[in-house]
Amino acid sequence: MSEIKIAHHLQHERAAADRTLFGLWMYIMTDLLMFAVLFAVYAVLQNSTAGGPHGHDIFSLNFVMIETLLLLTSSLTCGLASLSAKNKDKKQLFIWLVATFLLGAMFLSLEVWEFSKLVNEGHTVSTSAFLSSYFALVGNHGLHILAGLIWIIVSSIFIRKRGLTHHMQRKINAFSMFWHFLDIVWIFIFTLVYLRAFI
Amino acid sequence: MRKSDTTKKQNDVFKYVIGFLVCIILTIIPYSLVMNESLTGGKLLYVVLVFAFLQLFIQMFVFLHLGREKKPLYNTVFFASTFFIILIVVVGSIFIIDHLHYNMSPEDTTHYLAQRENISQVEGQETGACSELRQNHSVVIKDGEVSPIITDANLCDTLTITNNDDETREIAFGSHPSHDSYAGEEEISLRSGKSETITLSVEGTYSFHDHLDPDTYGYFIVSE
Numbered sequence: 001m002s003e004i005k006i007a008h009h010l011q012h013e014r015a016a017a018d019r020t021l022f023g024l025w026m027y028i029m030t031d032l033l034m035f036a037v038l039f040a041v042y043a044v045l046q047n048s049t050a051g052g053p054h055g056h057d058i059f060s061l062n063f064v065m066i067e068t069l070l071l072l073t074s075s076l077t078c079g080l081a082s083l084s085a086k087n088k089d090k091k092q093l094f095i096w097l098v099a100t101f102l103l104g105a106m107f108l109s110l111e112v113w114e115f116s117k118l119v120n121e122g123h124t125v126s127t128s129a130f131l132s133s134y135f136a137l138v139g140n141h142g143l144h145i146l147a148g149l150i151w152i153i154v155s156s157i158f159i160r161k162r163g164l165t166h167h168m169q170r171k172i173n174a175f176s177m178f179w180h181f182l183d184i185v186w187i188f189i190f191t192l193v194y195l196r197a198f199i
Numbered sequence: 200m201r202k203s204d205t206t207k208k209q210n211d212v213f214k215y216v217i218g219f220l221v222c223i224i225l226t227i228i229p230y231s232l233v234m235n236e237s238l239t240g241g242k243l244l245y246v247v248l249v250f251a252f253l254q255l256f257i258q259m260f261v262f263l264h265l266g267r268e269k270k271p272l273y274n275t276v277f278f279a280s281t282f283f284i285i286l287i288v289v290v291g292s293i294f295i296i297d298h299l300h301y302n303m304s305p306e307d308t309t310h311y312l313a314q315r316e317n318i319s320q321v322e323g324q325e326t327g328a329c330s331e332l333r334q335n336h337s338v339v340i341k342d343g344e345v346s347p348i349i350t351d352a353n354l355c356d357t358l359t360i361t362n363n364d365d366e367t368r369e370i371a372f373g374s375h376p377s378h379d380s381y382a383g384e385e386e387i388s389l390r391s392g393k394s395e396t397i398t399l400s401v402e403g404t405y406s407f408h409d410h411l412d413p414d415t416y417g418y419f420i421v422s423e
Contacts, residue, residue, distance in 0.1 A: 025274050029281040036285040040292040051410070054388055057367055061234065068226055076219040079262050083211050180262040184255055190226070191251040195233050199243050 017170045024174045028181045031144075035185050038137040039192060046196070048129035055130070055197025058123055064194045067110050068186065074103035075183040082176040090164045093172070094156065100179065101152045104145055111142050138189060144182050151175050218261030225254040311383020314400050329355035329400050338417060339363055340389075340409070345417035352399050352421050360387070360407075361394035368409040370395075375413040381405050 046055065081096035115135070118124075125135045155175060159168050229247040232238060238246060259265040259278070266275050304312065313319075313326040320326060334356045339346055341363040350358060362368045370387040373379030378386070382401045389395060399421045408416035 022273060025277060029277055032281055033285060033288070036289050040289040043289070043293050044296045051386075054367075056390060061230065065226075065230055069223070072219065072222055072226065075222075075258070075262060076215060079215040079219075080212065083208070083215070087208060177263060180258060183262075184258050187226075187251050187254050187258070191229065191247055195229060195247055196244065198233050199240065199247070 013166055017166070017173075020170055021173060021177070024177055028177060032181070032185070035137075035140070035188075038133070038140060039188065042133040042137050042193065045129040045133045050128035050130075052128045052131065053123055055134075055193070058118060058121075059194050059197050061194060061198060063110070063114065064190060067107050068190050070103050070107040070110070071183050071186050074100045074107065075180055077103060078176050078179045082172055085164065085169045085172040088164055088169075090159065093159070093164065097152055097156055101149060104149050104152075104179075108142060108145050108149065111138070111145075115139070115142075134193065138193065141182065141185055141189060144185075148175070148179050148182060151178070214261060218257055221257055222254050225250050225257065308380075308383045310400070314382065314398050327400060329398055331355065332357050332398060335359060335396070336419075337361065338419075340368060340415060343412060343415045345415060348417050350417070350419040352419055354399065354402055354421055354423055356399050356421070357396050358399055358419060359394050359396040360389065362389035362391060365391050367391065367411070368415070369411050370407055371410040372405055372407050374406065375408055375410065378410070381407075386410060 077096045077099040081093055081100060084090075084092035084096055118131075123131055125132050152175070155168070155171055158171070162168065229250040232243060232246060260267075265278060266272065268274050301312065310327060313321070313328040317328065317330065318326055319328050319330050332355055333353060335358075336350045336352050336356060337359045338350060339361045343364065352358065360370055368389045370389060371378040372381040372384070382398065384397050387395050387397070399419065402421050402423060404418065404420045406416060406418050408414075
């Protein structure tokens with residue numbers, strides 16, 4: 001009798017997990033739509049420089065390559081983290097979560113450095129339509145990365161306190177989806193903003 | 200039992216690492232293509248976009264396990280529909296704004312567009328566009344000097360300005376800083392080594408200079 005109850009319970013949990021992840025997937029799709037609109041705005045306004053600098057005057061492709069490699073690697077460590085969660089290996093999970101956090105934090109600090117350098121040189125968000133749309137698009141991505149970093153910290157605290165339950169596994173899966181999606185958006189920022197400026 | 204478990208885990212890790220390495224390669228290739236300038240312009244953009252979409256699909260399949268969920272394939276279907284909405288919104292916006300820009304341009308830009316599209320007559324009126332181009336004149340900017348500093352040309356000749364300096368030059372017409380436009384051409388941004396050709400479709404004497412360094416200037420005289 002109790003065996004059937006446990007199996008039933010697990011089935012409900014799995015269905016709940018599926019529903020949660022599906023809901024998160026829908027959120028990610030709408031977030032993707034928001035990014036797409038920001039991309040469309042950037043595409044239309046990228047040459048409206050109001051006498052100010054163009055992309056190729058202020059971007060450094062080498063710098064952006066480093067940022068890209070950092071984010072790609074963090075995607076790998078995130079994937080390994082979700083594998084560790086699947087295998088219920090708490091120690092490994094923490095190692096990969098910390099790695100993802102460090103790589104993401106390095107990416108974000110590089111981006112903040114890039115932005116402050118631009119502002120110090122006088123190229124601010126109000127200089128031209130090109131710069132407004134650039135800061136809006138790339139800044140929005142950076143904000144999402146920041147949210148992801150906070151997510152890692154909070155998840156780690158919860159896993160420490162409550163252990164690696166089914167709930168926590170689901171949360172790790174959700175975070176992993178979110179983080180991969182951010183890397184995917186970055187592919188297009190890298191291509192359509194930075195590479196595009198030099199074509 | 201145990202052994203197949205560990206091999207399965209190793210396989211999972213292996214798949215992630217391989218996916219990661221492929222993505223690295225798919226990033227480095229467009230980067231080197233742009234750096235080397237082996238291809239340029241529209242072609243390079245398409246090639247680079249192809250790589251971006253390739254990497255998108257690799258990441259979707261390897262990292263996000265798209266298509267590998269249990270049936271029905273809700274996630275995949277949702278992604279496909281979002282993708283199409285994005286296509287419509289983005290491509291549509293770019294198309295519409297570009298169209299508006301074309302159809303609502305001021306007079307001298309219309310002249311430039313008529314030139315570019317070879318429209319010599321509108322409603323019985325001559326547009327002043329050149330039906331055939333004649334001689335090309337070449338002007339080179341090096342060490343902040345324009346040579347030759349004065350170009351004597353005929354109507355419907357072309358003028359190619361090449362920037363052989365290290366820094367980017369923004370070629371503007373008229374006097375600094377209140378620029379004029381020439382035949383609809385406004386500022387021409389020339390990166391180091393690049394050149395641009397304009398059609399001399401308006402008569403008269405005109406000056407041009409580097410907006411970023413107005414001491415670099417030149418003249419051209421267009422006569423019938």
